[in-house]
Amino acid sequence: MSTLTADDLRARVGELLAAHPPASTDRLEFLRARFDAGLAWVHYPAGLGGLDAPRELQNVVEAELAKAGAPDNNPRRIGIGLGMAAPTILRFGTDEQKQRYLRPLWTGEEVWCQLFSEPGAGSDLAALGTRAVRDGDEWVVNGQKVWTSVAHIARFAILVTRTDPDVPKHQGMTYFICDMTDPGVEVRPLRQLTGEAEFNEVFLSGVRIPDANRLGAVGEGWKVAQTTLMNERVAIGGNAIPREGGLIGMVSKTWRDRPELRTPELHDRLLKLWVQAEAARLAGTRLRQQLAVGAPGPEGSAMKLAFANLQQALTGLEIELSGEDGLRYDDWTLRRPEKVDMLGRGPGYRYLRAKGNSIEGGTSEVLRNIISERVLGLPSEPRVDKDVAWKDLPR
Amino acid sequence: MSDLLYSEVEEDLRASVRDLLTDRAGFTSVLARTESAEPYDLKLWRTLAADLGLAGLAVPEELGGQGASYREVAVVLEELGRSVAPVPFLGSAVLATAALLAAGDTELLPRLAGGELIGALAVPLTTAPDAGFPGGVSANTEGALSGSVRTVADASVADVLVVPAVGPDGPGLYAVEKAGATVTEVVSLDLTRRLADVSFDNASSRLLTSGPGVESALRQALLVGAGLLASEQVGVAQWCLDETVAYLKQRYQFGRPVGSFQALKHRLADLYLEIVSARATARYAADTLATGDSDVPVAVAVAQSTCSAVALHAAEESVQLHGGIGMTWEHPAHLYLKRAKSSELALGTPGRHRAALAGLVNLPPA
Numbered sequence: 079m080s081t082l083t084a085d086d087l088r089a090r091v092g093e094l095l096a097a098h099p100p101a102s103t104d105r106l107e108f109l110r111a112r113f114d115a116g117l118a119w120v121h122y123p124a125g126l127g128g129l130d131a132p133r134e135l136q137n138v139v140e141a142e143l144a145k146a147g148a149p150d151n152n153p154r155r156i157g158i159g160l161g162m163a164a165p166t167i168l169r170f171g172t173d174e175q176k177q178r179y180l181r182p183l184w185t186g187e188e189v190w191c192q193l194f195s196e197p198g199a200g201s202d203l204a205a206l207g208t209r210a211v212r213d214g215d216e217w218v219v220n221g222q223k224v225w226t227s228v229a230h231i232a233r234f235a236i237l238v239t240r241t242d243p244d245v246p247k248h249q250g251m252t253y254f255i256c257d258m259t260d261p262g263v264e265v266r267p268l269r270q271l272t273g274e275a276e277f278n279e280v281f282l283s284g285v286r287i288p289d290a291n292r293l294g295a296v297g298e299g300w301k302v303a304q305t306t307l308m309n310e311r312v313a314i315g316g317n318a319i320p321r322e323g324g325l326i327g328m329v330s331k332t333w334r335d336r337p338e339l340r341t342p343e344l345h346d347r348l349l350k351l352w353v354q355a356e357a358a359r360l361a362g363t364r365l366r367q368q369l370a371v372g373a374p375g376p377e378g379s380a381m382k383l384a385f386a387n388l389q390q391a392l393t394g395l396e397i398e399l400s401g402e403d404g405l406r407y408d409d410w411t412l413r414r415p416e417k418v419d420m421l422g423r424g425p426g427y428r429y430l431r432a433k434g435n436s437i438e439g440g441t442s443e444v445l446r447n448i449i450s451e452r453v454l455g456l457p458s459e460p461r462v463d464k465d466v467a468w469k470d471l472p473r
Numbered sequence: 474m475s476d477l478l479y480s481e482v483e484e485d486l487r488a489s490v491r492d493l494l495t496d497r498a499g500f501t502s503v504l505a506r507t508e509s510a511e512p513y514d515l516k517l518w519r520t521l522a523a524d525l526g527l528a529g530l531a532v533p534e535e536l537g538g539q540g541a542s543y544r545e546v547a548v549v550l551e552e553l554g555r556s557v558a559p560v561p562f563l564g565s566a567v568l569a570t571a572a573l574l575a576a577g578d579t580e581l582l583p584r585l586a587g588g589e590l591i592g593a594l595a596v597p598l599t600t601a602p603d604a605g606f607p608g609g610v611s612a613n614t615e616g617a618l619s620g621s622v623r624t625v626a627d628a629s630v631a632d633v634l635v636v637p638a639v640g641p642d643g644p645g646l647y648a649v650e651k652a653g654a655t656v657t658e659v660v661s662l663d664l665t666r667r668l669a670d671v672s673f674d675n676a677s678s679r680l681l682t683s684g685p686g687v688e689s690a691l692r693q694a695l696l697v698g699a700g701l702l703a704s705e706q707v708g709v710a711q712w713c714l715d716e717t718v719a720y721l722k723q724r725y726q727f728g729r730p731v732g733s734f735q736a737l738k739h740r741l742a743d744l745y746l747e748i749v750s751a752r753a754t755a756r757y758a759a760d761t762l763a764t765g766d767s768d769v770p771v772a773v774a775v776a777q778s779t780c781s782a783v784a785l786h787a788a789e790e791s792v793q794l795h796g797g798i799g800m801t802w803e804h805p806a807h808l809y810l811k812r813a814k815s816s817e818l819a820l821g822t823p824g825r826h827r828a829a830l831a832g833l834v835n836l837p838p839a
């Protein structure tokens with residue numbers, strides 16, 4: 079790691095702003111220049127958008143750029159690319175892959191999606207059956223994925239497939255980068271309980287993927303996927319937020335502004351959730367401080383679980399606090415949004431969307447299994463599928 | 474943002490305290506002591522307080538202390554929580570010491586900080602930081618105190634009491650020697666932290682401070698007490714989790730370690746999650762107290778309302794998941810349950826702290 083200080087970074091941000099004044103520079107041009115200056119994600123290697131600097135210093139960069147009114151890369155729209163694809167490519171990609179994909183991923187020119195879940199493989203991701211069969215320098219892929227967020231705007235996907243059905247399920251998988259514009263990729267909207275179609279079904283029929291788009295070795299797909307999933311959980315709830323940042327701030331504001339809605343029972347619940355939100359915020363801060371000194375604790379999975387609990391309790395309370403308005407909904411139109419807009423929509427939407435927080439990225443039940451086994455070291459449950467070839471598993 | 478991690482110095486401190494407590498406050502000896510005539514281990518206290526210098530950790534060096542901060546005191550409390558060691562640390566090294574510091578005392582402090590004297594703050598242990606100045610004891614024009622205070626922590630072993638009392642010119646903090654007070658030990662729910670009723674009948678005292686600052690001095694002492702008690706509660710909770718996990722790994726029923734049953738694993742995962750949050754709030758409270766940050770009242774209210782509940786939940790789960798053995802006197806789980814339930818009431822209940830918070834962060838009641 080380099081020995082850059084906060085002041086060094088401030089100076090570099092100053093140079094970037096001088097060479098590309100945000101007011102007179104095209105948004106994309108600015109973002110590309112920022113990437114090239116190593117100020118995209120400072121903890122990434124030099125030449126790949128970073129400066130090998132401590133992760134914590136990213137906050138310095140963000141604060142300086144925000145002060146200067148610089149455009150951001152719309153991180154929520156490209157969350158899967160930033161949080162999952164990028165760290166996986168960084169760790170397992172070839173030099174060519176890193177050069178090709180990381181910059182347009184970060185600037186948002188190319189949106190990524192995650193082709194993991196299948197109708198028969200969700201929590202048990204390693205059971206997946208989408209087949210990839212080698213054909214010379216290419217792989218031919220057939221299968222179906224489901225719940226694929228933002229597939230309708232994605233240019234690329236991270237994809238896990240089965241390449242050897244004759245070995246136990248964890249061993250026969252291989253991981254690819256899939257071009258969503260390739261022939262044979264079909265994306266169909268899947269409407270969800272909020273009314274919108276944020277996720278999709280994706281059908282893969284005879285899709286040909288060059289071997290150069292493989293991430294990691296043949297048969298090592300599970301290991302690569304683990305990296306993605308770990309990063310997914312750290313990415314969720316991983317940003318520094320001020321006190322009352324996010325939903326708790328919104329609910330608190332309603333409480334302050336609308337005295338006629340208050341009841342003693344709601345007051346009690348609001349204060350409990352305020353404390354819970356503050357505790358989760360502090361725990362998140364602690365986690366980031368641990369990451370910054372290179373001691374990543376097992377708290378990552380716990381934070382994702384905490385976040386889901388909190389969001390659901392808060393959005394439930396918010397509806398009750400809304401009085402008559404809690405019975406209304408803002409919009410049931412079938413739309414295909416580009417990102418999850420929790421703060422931009424009404425309480426009804428927030429309540430319904432938050433139900434996904436304990437399912438997406440690993441269900442709360444599965445996270446509890448992970449914490450109890452990998453953090454607390456409790457014994458795993460008897461496994462009936464461990465030594466059985468994938469093709470012989472009951473399904 | 475505050476540093477919420479433990480420094481190397483703090484980890485070293487933890488290791489040495491833990492070593493000592495492992496040697497000298499194993500649970501069989503702690504348990505045996507609860508039924509003996511000497512419920513407190515004053516030899517252990519002297520080692521901690523005088524030999525290791527822990528009684529004066531947060532006291533400036535010129536007043537005979539170590540010149541460290543409340544962050545270090547918090548780490549000591551975590552370890553004392555883990556071991557439920559029967560020593561008057563909270564009463565003397567935290568509450569009485571913080572009151573003397575806030576009162577600007579320079580006479581008694583060095584003797585408390587050096588472990589030469591044990592102190593206690595003469596308020597009911599349930600007193601919340603925002604409780605207002607107590608009126609149970611009054612001082613006459615000569616400074617003689619009369620009146621009584623119930624359920625004072627660690628008073629039975631105290632050499633000197635710091636007493637809030639109302640004199641002819643208003644509230645003041647007074648110091649009273651043990652001989653001047655009648656201290657009657659009561660039967661406490663918590664076997665390892667003793668309580669006593671204290672009364673004064675024309676007891677001669679020394680005025681520590683009075684005037685406009687005295688109410689905030691008492692409040693400051695109670696904030697320090699409540700904020701640091703959170704760390705003790707984290708220690709209690711962590712012990713309960715660790716012991717329960719260890720037990721469930723080795724206890725077999727239905728041909729499997731019971732720890733492999735998901736119904737139990739999920740409860741322990743939730744408990745772990747609670748402790749992660751509790752630790753962050755306790756660290757934040759300790760850090761704001763150490764730096765004198767203006768956010769202290771909020772930090773303390775958040776930490777107390779979180780850590781009280783988490784310690785209690787951990788202790789209750791520990792008893793339940795140990796099954797029959799958890800219900801016995803011979804297993805230490807009950808010592809932690811009694812500590813956890815008592816400290817839920819100590820220095821303000823979670824509900825009381827949330828009510829205080831409502832005022833602090835502008836979320837007014839209905």
Ligand SMILES: Cc1cc2nc3c(=O)[nH]c(=O)nc-3n(C[C@H](O)[C@H](O)[C@H](O)COP(=O)(O)OP(=O)(O)OC[C@H]3O[C@@H](n4cnc5c(N)ncnc54)[C@H](O)[C@@H]3O)c2cc1C
Nearest residue numbers: 192193194195200201225226227434437438439440441443
């Ligand atoms: C809004 C949203 C967006 C999503 N986006 C994507 C995406 O972009 N890409 C993608 O690949 N996937 C995506 N997913 C899919 C998500 O990862 C899966 O839904 C999730 O992993 C759960 O799998 P499942 O739906 O098959 O549920 P199942 O695995 O069938 O689970 C059903 C129930 O059983 C419980 N359960 C299962 N196994 C266990 C166990 N061992 N112990 C205890 N309980 C268990 C589960 O917790 C759940 O309650 C998304 C999901 C949602 C809700």
